[in-house]
Amino acid sequence: MSHAVSQELWSSRRGFLLAAIGFSVGLGNIWRFPYVAGENGGSAFVIIYLVCAFAIGMPLLVSELAIGKLGRSDPTGSYRSVAERSNRSTMWAGVGSLAILCVFAVNSFYTVLSGWTFDYFVRGVTGQFVGLDSETSSAAFAGLMNNPWRLLLWHTVVVTLVVFIIRRGVQQGVERAANILMPMLFGALVIMVLYSFFAGDMASAAKFLMEPDFSKVTARTVMIAVGQAFFSVGVAMATMVTFGSYLPDHISIPKSSAIIILADTGVALMAGLVIFPLVFAFGLAPGEGAGLIFQTLPIAFGQMPGGLLFGGIFFLLLIFAALSSCIGGAEAAVSWVDARWNVPRERGIFYFAIPIWLIGITVILSLGQWSEFYPLGFIPALAEETIFGVMEWLAANILVLTGATLTAIFFGWLVPRELKQRGLGMQDGPLYTYVMVMMRFIIPPVLVIALLLGLAERAA
DSSP: OOOOOOOOOOOOHHHHHHHHHHHSSOOOIIIIHHHHHTTTTTHHHHHHHHHHHHIIIIIHHHHHHHHHHHOOOOOHHHHHHHHHTTTTTTTGGGHHHHHHHHHHHHHHHHHHHHHHHHHHHHHHTTTTTTTTOOHHHHHHHHHHHHHHHHHHHHHHHHHHHHHHHHHIIIIIIHHHHHHHHHHHHHHHHHHHHHHHHHHHHHHHHHHHSSSOOGGGGGGHHHHHHHHHHHHHHTTSSHHHHHHHHHHTTSHHHHHHHHHHHHHHHHHOOOHHHHHHHHHTTTOOOOOOOHHHIIIIHHHHHSSSSSSSHHHHHHHHHHHHHHHHHHHHHHHHHHHHHHHHOOOOHHHHHHHHHHHHHHHHHHHHHHHTTTTTTTTTTGGGGGTOOOHHHHHIIIIIIIHOOOOHHHHHHIIIIIOOOOHHHHEEEEEEEEHHHHHHHIIIIIHHHHHHHHHHHHHHHHOO
C-alpha cells in the first residue's frame, strides 16, 4: 500500500544544498579519497575522478532528484508514480525499495564507524594523544575495537542524535541540522588547512596530492575513480530521491547538482591538505583509510604544538561529516516507513533506529569478539568476511551498483522525454542531450562492468 506523503518542502535552496552536501560528504571523503588520490597518480587521479563525477555521478544525481520531485513521495512511491505516468510496469517501484535496503545496510555499520569519531574526539581533547608512537597508537585502536561496551556507548549516542533530529521534521530537523553542521564542518576544515600549512610539510603534501603522475594511471585506476565518484556523491541510496521529493519547483536541479559535486570534491581535497602535511612532517606513512585517521594522525597530534586543540577540532570535523551522512540516510528510511505503513514520523523513526541499533551491535562484535566469525563462509568469495565486511561489501558492490544501473535504464529509456524535462527543469539542448547520452549508453555498461569486475575480484 502506498500513498503520497503530505510533503513538507525545503524552506530554502541553501538548506537543501547543505543537507545534500552533508549527505554526500562523509567519512569516505576525508579518510579514503586523499589516500587513494595520492597512491594513484595525484592530480592525474583527481582529474579522472572529476570526469567520472560529472560523467556518472551528475547524470544519476539529477535523475534521482527529478524522480523524487516528480513523485513527491518516498523512494518506492516516487519510482512507482513516475512509472505509472510513463505507462510502465509498477515493478520499477522495486528500484526505490532496493535503495532503501541499501541505505539500511549502510547505516547499520556507518553509525558504528561514526561512533569512533566521537571516541577519538574525547581522546584528543583529554590529551590522550600525547606521547603516542606507532605501537601504542595501534594498540589503543585495537583496544577500542575489542571494547564492545565503549563502542556500544558511542553507537547509541549517534543513533540517539539521529532520532532526535529526524523526529523534528524536514525543515526543523534535517534542514536546521544541516544549517548548523555544514558551516561548522567547512569552518573546521579551513582552520585545519591553515594549521597544517604552518605546522606540517605542505610542500610534500602538495606534491603527493597534486603532482600528476600518469604512469600510475591504469584501467584499475579508472575503476577506482568510478567507484569513489559514485559513493561520494551518494546516489542509489534513496536519500537523493527523498531530498528531491522535498524540492520546491523553482530550484534548479542541474545547477544544484553541480554545486553538490564540486563541494563534495572540494572537501575531499581540503581533507588531503589537512592530513598529509602532518603525516609527512612527522615522517609517518600515508597508510590507507581508517588506519591513517585513527592510528597515524593521533601520533602527529600528540607531538605537535597545539595538538590538543587541533586534534580535537579535526575529530569534531569528522563527527560533523559522519552525522550529516547518517541524518540523510535516516530521513530517506523514515519517509519510506511513513508512506508504506502510514506511520507518523515521530514513531516511524523508531522503525528504522531500533533495527539499526540492534544490527549495529552485531557489527560491533564482529570488530572484536566475533572477528573470527564469517557468517557467509560457505560462499567462497565471502569466506573470510566478518559481519561488518559482508554488510559493507553487499552495500558497496551489489546494492548500489545494481540500483544505479536500473535507475539509468529506467530514467534514460523508459520515462518519456516531456516528463523527464519537466522533472529536470530542462529544455532540449546540449545539457539535456549530454545527460541522456550518459544515462542511456555510457552509465549502464560502465556500472555493469564495475559490478562484474567486483564479483570477479572476489571470486579470484
